[in-house]
Amino acid sequence: MKEQIVKQNKDELQRESFEILLKRLNTNQRLAEEKYLIIRNKLTIFFRTRGYSQTDLELADKTIDRAARKLLEQDNNQSENSETQNVLSDSYFLSVAHFVLKEHQRGVKPTVAIEDLPIATNQLAINNNQEQKLIEYEQTELTTKCFNECLSNFPIEQKLLIIEYFSVEITKAEQRQFLADKLGININALRVKAHRLRQDLVKCVENCVKKA
Amino acid sequence: MKNSSPEENNEKQLMKNYLLGDLSSDEQTQIEEKYFADDSFYQQLKITETELIDAYLCNELDVKEKKKFEEKFLSSKDGKQKVEMTRAFLKSINKITGEKAVLEIPVISNYKRRFVWSESKTLKQFALAASLVILLGGGSWLMFQTIKLQNQIKILENQQSQQQADFQKKEQLLQQKSDTSQKRYEQIKQELDTERQERTLLENEISKLLQKSAQVISMVLTTGLTRDNATTKLLNIPPDAQILQLKLMLEEGVESYSTYQVTIKTVDGKQIWQQKVTDNVKKSINVSVKTVTFSNDDYLVTVSGINKNGEVFELADYYFRVAKK
Numbered sequence: 001m002k003e004q005i006v007k008q009n010k011d012e013l014q015r016e017s018f019e020i021l022l023k024r025l026n027t028n029q030r031l032a033e034e035k036y037l038i039i040r041n042k043l044t045i046f047f048r049t050r051g052y053s054q055t056d057l058e059l060a061d062k063t064i065d066r067a068a069r070k071l072l073e074q075d076n077n078q079s080e081n082s083e084t085q086n087v088l089s090d091s092y093f094l095s096v097a098h099f100v101l102k103e104h105q106r107g108v109k110p111t112v113a114i115e116d117l118p119i120a121t122n123q124l125a126i127n128n129n130q131e132q133k134l135i136e137y138e139q140t141e142l143t144t145k146c147f148n149e150c151l152s153n154f155p156i157e158q159k160l161l162i163i164e165y166f167s168v169e170i171t172k173a174e175q176r177q178f179l180a181d182k183l184g185i186n187i188n189a190l191r192v193k194a195h196r197l198r199q200d201l202v203k204c205v206e207n208c209v210k211k212a
Numbered sequence: 213m214k215n216s217s218p219e220e221n222n223e224k225q226l227m228k229n230y231l232l233g234d235l236s237s238d239e240q241t242q243i244e245e246k247y248f249a250d251d252s253f254y255q256q257l258k259i260t261e262t263e264l265i266d267a268y269l270c271n272e273l274d275v276k277e278k279k280k281f282e283e284k285f286l287s288s289k290d291g292k293q294k295v296e297m298t299r300a301f302l303k304s305i306n307k308i309t310g311e312k313a314v315l316e317i318p319v320i321s322n323y324k325r326r327f328v329w330s331e332s333k334t335l336k337q338f339a340l341a342a343s344l345v346i347l348l349g350g351g352s353w354l355m356f357q358t359i360k361l362q363n364q365i366k367i368l369e370n371q372q373s374q375q376q377a378d379f380q381k382k383e384q385l386l387q388q389k390s391d392t393s394q395k396r397y398e399q400i401k402q403e404l405d406t407e408r409q410e411r412t413l414l415e416n417e418i419s420k421l422l423q424k425s426a427q428v429i430s431m432v433l434t435t436g437l438t439r440d441n442a443t444t445k446l447l448n449i450p451p452d453a454q455i456l457q458l459k460l461m462l463e464e465g466v467e468s469y470s471t472y473q474v475t476i477k478t479v480d481g482k483q484i485w486q487q488k489v490t491d492n493v494k495k496s497i498n499v500s501v502k503t504v505t506f507s508n509d510d511y512l513v514t515v516s517g518i519n520k521n522g523e524v525f526e527l528a529d530y531y532f533r534v535a536k537k
Contacts, residue, residue, distance in 0.1 A: 038254070041258075041290075042247060042248055042254065044288075044290045045231070045247075045257070045261070046244055048284055048285075048288050048290070048291060049230060049231060049233050049240065049284065050240070051233065053283070053284050053285070053287040053288035053291060054287050054288065056288045056289070056290055056291075057288075057289050057290050089249070090248040090249065091245070091248050091249050093248070094244060094245065094248040143300055143304070144304060144307065147300075147301075147304040148304075148308075151308075162305070163305060163308060163309060166266070166301070166302065166305050167305055167306070167309045188217075188220050191259060191263075192255065192256075192259060195258070195259040195262055198262070198301070201301075202297060202301060205300075205301075
């Protein structure tokens with residue numbers, strides 16, 4: 001019984017702190033959620049390249065939770081009539097990540113065991129976990145169907161760009177240079193453009209698979 | 213025709229090295245601070261990451277890069293997810309272009325097998341069944357071996373206890389023998405001691421006897437002899453003789469006394485020995501004198517009678533000469 005109450009209190013705390021965090025990321029809910037995902041991805045890359053591949057996601061979530069709890073403490077200490085606080089910068093999370101990394105390297109037990117912390121405490125994070133489910137649909141018809149559907153929604157030039165840029169050819173570099181020349185843009189600019197389109201396409205496929 | 217600048221290429225290479233964990237700690241920190249603070253730099257990093265995954269799936273990484281990629285990405289949940297998403301994307305593109313897979317997704321070493329494996333239910337079930345069979349078989353074999361070993365242990369233990377019992381018996385027997393021997397030894401020792409004592413006594417007696425026989429000389433002296441070389445009795449005393457027994461013959465008709473006195477003097481008149489005799493004297497008086505009393509000389513022996521009043525009356529004189537060997 002006691003354990004349940006403690007867990008419940010923890011969950012409530014994390015929900016509350018998370019909501020404060022989102023507000024500090026952006027006043028717009030949708031943009032705040034996107035920002036959250038970007039920060040999470042940055043933190044994952046950080047922990048992965050620092051040699052903690054197996055626990056990169058957990059450590060990223062731990063960092064965000066730690067930051068969120070700190071913000072909650074600050075928020076509780078502020079008076080009611082205080083002005084709105086500044087938007088949080090991503091660098092703040094980097095500093096918390098360094099602290100979490102050192103703690104992890106020292107093997108220091110956290111105040112709250114990482115196993116007790118949920119990987120995510122909000123719907124967005126839960127949705128993120130669902131991404132993993134996409135892995136299961138890799139070669140299924142659904143993926144192919146969604147891919148085709150999404151691609152068809154792109155204008156023809158963008159469709160061609162995606163296909164030509166990312167098709168597997170032996171002389172990929174030459175082909176891309178040719179494309180860049182055709183479009184009259186720098187190869188790097190082409191690169192950025194192609195990948196942006198790709199991200200949009202992938203997002204579309206994810207949503208399509210989710211809906212299905 | 214605008215190619216990418218060397219700076220752009222360098223930046224791209226730097227990001228690639230960062231993602232593969234090929235930078236120093238300071239360089240890593242610089243990159244991290246940049247992509248956390250600068251969104252466009254982060255976008256570039258993301259693109260580099262996607263291209264890196266593409267290169268891996270299209271087998272375009274060298275051996276070293278491939279190994280590092282697998283270490284970083286395929287041991288990470290997020291990494292694996294990205295690789296699979298990319299694979300799905302490239303395969304879809306492949307289907308549209310009708311190209312054969314060159315995009316034959318390279319076997320992601322063991323990781324791919326594991327991934328495919330984890331998705332196959334039938335395979336899982338078969339593996340589970342096989343594992344159970346192996347476990348059961350292995351377990352039974354182990355149990356059999358255990359029982360066999362336990363039996364062997366029991367046999368050995370029995371043998372050991374039997375040996376111990378035998379050993380104890382032998383020990384007891386030896387102890388008994390030892391006790392018997394000890395008693396016998398004590399007995400013999402006692403007998404030996406007794407014999408020794410008896411022997412000692414006998415030896416003492418024998419030696420005494422020997423002493424006695426070897427150490428006593430005797431002489432009979434009569435009166436009427438004068439002191440001259442022709443008629444004085446010569447006594448040769450051997451070196452080992454210790455006692456001289458003199459038998460002094462008394463003339464007939466001599467008064468008898470209850471006490472007699474025998475005195476030995478040198479011819480100079482020096483008394484060297486005297487003794488009272490109270491034996492029942494009839495014809496002779498026997499006295500024993502130590503031979504050390506004498507030297508090579510002539511001696512006078514006087515026998516006197518002592519009456520009740522203590523008066524002394526000379527009765528006879530005897531002469532002899534001593535010669536020591």
